[in-house]
Amino acid sequence: MLSRWIRPSCRPMISAARRAYSVLPTTYEGEKVVLDEMASKMGAEERSRQNRMRNIGISAHIDSGKTTFTERVLFYTGRIEAIHEVRGRDNVGATMDSMALEREKGITIQSAATYCSWEKKQPVTGEVNNYHVNLIDTPGHIDFTIEVERALRVLDGAVLVVCAVSGVQSQTVTVDRQMRRYNVPRVTFINKMDRMGANPWRAIDQIQKKLKIAAAAVQVPIGAEDDLQGVVDIIYNRALYNRGSQGETIEEGPVPEELKELVAEKRQLLIETLADVDEEMAMIFLDEQEPTAEQIVAAIRRATIARQFTPVLMGSALANRSIQPVLDAVCDYLPDPTEVLNTGLDISENGKEEPVVLPSDSQQPFLGLAFKLEEGRFGQLTYIRVYQGKLKKGMMMTNVRTGKKTKLARLVRMHSNEMEDINEAGAGEICATFGIDCSSGDSFTTGAKMAMSSMFVPEPVISLSIQPKSKDTQNFSKAINRFQKEDPTFRVRYDEESKETIISGMGELHLEIYVERIKREYNVECTTGRPQVAYRETITAPASFEYTHKRQSGGAGQYAKVMGDLSPAAAPEINEFETAVVGGKISDKFLAACEKGFQDAILKGPLTGHRVLGVKMLINDGQVHVVDSSEFAFRTATIGAFNEAFLNAQPIVLEPIMDVAVTAPAEFQSAVIGLLNKNTAIISDTEVGQDEFTIYAECSLNNMFGFATALRASTQGKGEFTLEFKNYAPAPVPLQKELIDKFNKKK
Numbered sequence: 001m002l003s004r005w006i007r008p009s010c011r012p013m014i015s016a017a018r019r020a021y022s023v024l025p026t027t028y029e030g031e032k033v034v035l036d037e038m039a040s041k042m043g044a045e046e047r048s049r050q051n052r053m054r055n056i057g058i059s060a061h062i063d064s065g066k067t068t069f070t071e072r073v074l075f076y077t078g079r080i081e082a083i084h085e086v087r088g089r090d091n092v093g094a095t096m097d098s099m100a101l102e103r104e105k106g107i108t109i110q111s112a113a114t115y116c117s118w119e120k121k122q123p124v125t126g127e128v129n130n131y132h133v134n135l136i137d138t139p140g141h142i143d144f145t146i147e148v149e150r151a152l153r154v155l156d157g158a159v160l161v162v163c164a165v166s167g168v169q170s171q172t173v174t175v176d177r178q179m180r181r182y183n184v185p186r187v188t189f190i191n192k193m194d195r196m197g198a199n200p201w202r203a204i205d206q207i208q209k210k211l212k213i214a215a216a217a218v219q220v221p222i223g224a225e226d227d228l229q230g231v232v233d234i235i236y237n238r239a240l241y242n243r244g245s246q247g248e249t250i251e252e253g254p255v256p257e258e259l260k261e262l263v264a265e266k267r268q269l270l271i272e273t274l275a276d277v278d279e280e281m282a283m284i285f286l287d288e289q290e291p292t293a294e295q296i297v298a299a300i301r302r303a304t305i306a307r308q309f310t311p312v313l314m315g316s317a318l319a320n321r322s323i324q325p326v327l328d329a330v331c332d333y334l335p336d337p338t339e340v341l342n343t344g345l346d347i348s349e350n351g352k353e354e355p356v357v358l359p360s361d362s363q364q365p366f367l368g369l370a371f372k373l374e375e376g377r378f379g380q381l382t383y384i385r386v387y388q389g390k391l392k393k394g395m396m397m398t399n400v401r402t403g404k405k406t407k408l409a410r411l412v413r414m415h416s417n418e419m420e421d422i423n424e425a426g427a428g429e430i431c432a433t434f435g436i437d438c439s440s441g442d443s444f445t446t447g448a449k450m451a452m453s454s455m456f457v458p459e460p461v462i463s464l465s466i467q468p469k470s471k472d473t474q475n476f477s478k479a480i481n482r483f484q485k486e487d488p489t490f491r492v493r494y495d496e497e498s499k500e501t502i503i504s505g506m507g508e509l510h511l512e513i514y515v516e517r518i519k520r521e522y523n524v525e526c527t528t529g530r531p532q533v534a535y536r537e538t539i540t541a542p543a544s545f546e547y548t549h550k551r552q553s554g555g556a557g558q559y560a561k562v563m564g565d566l567s568p569a570a571a572p573e574i575n576e577f578e579t580a581v582v583g584g585k586i587s588d589k590f591l592a593a594c595e596k597g598f599q600d601a602i603l604k605g606p607l608t609g610h611r612v613l614g615v616k617m618l619i620n621d622g623q624v625h626v627v628d629s630s631e632f633a634f635r636t637a638t639i640g641a642f643n644e645a646f647l648n649a650q651p652i653v654l655e656p657i658m659d660v661a662v663t664a665p666a667e668f669q670s671a672v673i674g675l676l677n678k679n680t681a682i683i684s685d686t687e688v689g690q691d692e693f694t695i696y697a698e699c700s701l702n703n704m705f706g707f708a709t710a711l712r713a714s715t716q717g718k719g720e721f722t723l724e725f726k727n728y729a730p731a732p733v734p735l736q737k738e739l740i741d742k743f744n745k746k747k
Ligand SMILES: Nc1nc2c(ncn2[C@@H]2O[C@H](COP(=O)(O)OP(=O)(O)OP(=O)(O)O)[C@@H](O)[C@H]2O)c(=O)[nH]1
Pocket: 060, 061, 062, 063, 064, 065, 066, 067, 068, 069, 086, 089, 092, 093, 094, 095, 098, 191, 192, 193, 194, 195, 315, 316, 317, 318, 319
């Protein structure tokens, strides 16, 4: 039996994707070849169904108007009947607050994915096409938890909302970086054009410089500040005015005389910017031809999907100006599900995960990802993105991680505050279901040996004790249960010895975020203990054992003898158990009991009481007593043999080593290097951008305690970092000694 440990990464999906790129395309051009080939194999009907589908997120710096904008989108697409203004936001500081606030008010997108449809009118022909748009709530907590990663993964494109006055702000850079990490193409909307001091051109300049992506306006504003009337669409040379009390009607008109010069100048700039990033446009430009509106639209689409360019639109959500063109842009420039390369994992070979490309085709076997669990007023909802194949009401599907089969009793599409029952959902779609037992990030199939994300959930590397300050244990348990379900890397256990609840996770910050969420979302303040590193124990040399467990005086006797070897396992991250007993000297039943004993033994190493890793136990001989031998006796004998041999096999203590990436504005580079050196981190790489730098390093988790606070202090709060578990390595000798002494004293 192979007691399989995890793949050493707290970002299984990223690791999978990274591995995927070693065999799969590494450039967008390469991706495009694969995508085109897959699309050519797809039925025409299937293609056209997905052509009209968009799965998008809306992201922004705090207070840029994301909620206000979304509210308009839902109103114009007919999902809500009235626009509710965002109220009482003065004391709202963080995104997490707004989540709670949104819930209280029961407005705006409270679902993880809100389905709406948009009738897009073709400018010249007047032809109307209906698009289905899933607005996916991008996670508020910018952190490295798997939940965030998974939610971002289901986006095919995003609208980046930027404030016309403040321009690109620190969090704009952060959300943009996240989107970039997941290869999410972006359309930019400059909001708050009605405010004094609004300057879209400055904002575009900042997008180019700070987000380092080619950007150009596709509109110019008509009027400014209080007098903002609409925009000129510089591609089709037409003015667009919002009419009606809530701006619900778009009226077209000629370009106002006084704007003609500006429009021509900005149109030329758009073409030139596109020529830099799109070959076809470059050819047209070099031939000194004037591209048609259709050619410009096509070039924007190609360059946006290739993540080389972001088209910039502008308006005011609050004043109901120019939101509808953003919806048009989502349809025109952001990819449909067949235009995004998705990879899954082939798990047909036991214990192996090979990356595979997933064609977004309903004819393929079903594979879906439960990307978000939500406890709403409708009960426990599970959101699923169908990557390939079809989900049908009433069908049985298997949770790949647990192997459990579930019947899909009900399938719904979530609207802003209601839902619609559906019978099936095809590839590329996002839907929700009730009463399914799973964790966020679980994959579902109907038998295909595939998964969307690694099945090996990483072991937590850090833990701390937690206790509610008040007597509100009910809410505390609710919170803990929910987070455990949502995030498989967040674990909770009750320690019998210390009578404390212990939470464990992937880093100090990871746990800090949950403690904060328990407070904010469940109103339960907690006291926490000092974070503890999850050390491991292993052996560095082989040792034989011959161990007899014997209790034969009085009453029913116990007898078992086991012989064999303990040795380092084939890989440092697994434990192995093997038997090679000849002639049926020990029965299969007793050998199975031995294996159970081994599983018990590795939970608590004999050196420091931490879990054991990288050890192989072989039992090749032993002795049975006709009357006194039992499963219990063999289980106990194996534990005894393990503990004895372990201490003879030059055991050592291991500690978690983390990959650290720190990003901060350039002026803090030496401060950050100093900080990392102080923590005895080994710097492996530095990337220097125009305004900021990123340092990659390796550091023991033990030395990373308090890093968040120290980084904040030395970068005026402008530095960010991520920690990713890398591997276990021998702990420094003095630390090992300290841990061993402490354990022996406790014994
Ligand atoms: N003048 C003006 N104010 C706006 C506009 N859009 C939003 N606001 C205001 O800006 C403030 C923040 O708007 P929200 O929509 O809550 O912004 P948000 O990005 O969702 O904010 P968080 O949820 O806190 O991240 C509110 O007071 C809005 O009324 C706009 O177009 N013009």
